[in-house]
Amino acid sequence: MTSEHLRLGVILWFALSGLLNFALVGLLNTVSINLIGVSKAASVFGTAPLFATILRVAVLGREEHPVVNLGYVVRSGRHISYH
Numbered sequence: 736m737t738s739e740h741l742r743l744g745v746i747l748w749f750a751l752s753g754l755l756n757f758a759l760v761g762l763l764n765t766v767s768i769n770l771i772g773v774s775k776a777a778s779v780f781g782t783a784p785l786f787a788t789i790l791r792v793a794v795l796g797r798e799e800h801p802v803v804n805l806g807y808v809v810r811s812g813r814h815i816s817y818h
Contacts, residue, residue, distance in 0.1 A: 784810055 788807045
């Protein structure tokens, strides 16, 4: 397999995952809003930066400045408390 084929294969996998992600997220957001209501669903959606930060550190081993991490936590907490 040449590097040209490898690149095309990688591009196709990324495109497929992007399309599936877009479709599944839209479907799951709609279903969750219908099941638990807008305010509760928005609170759950608001925790995304918090979990992304935890996964970024745990999986990738990448750490930002503590003030940046605090900003993620504050943003998540602010979003939860408003809904």
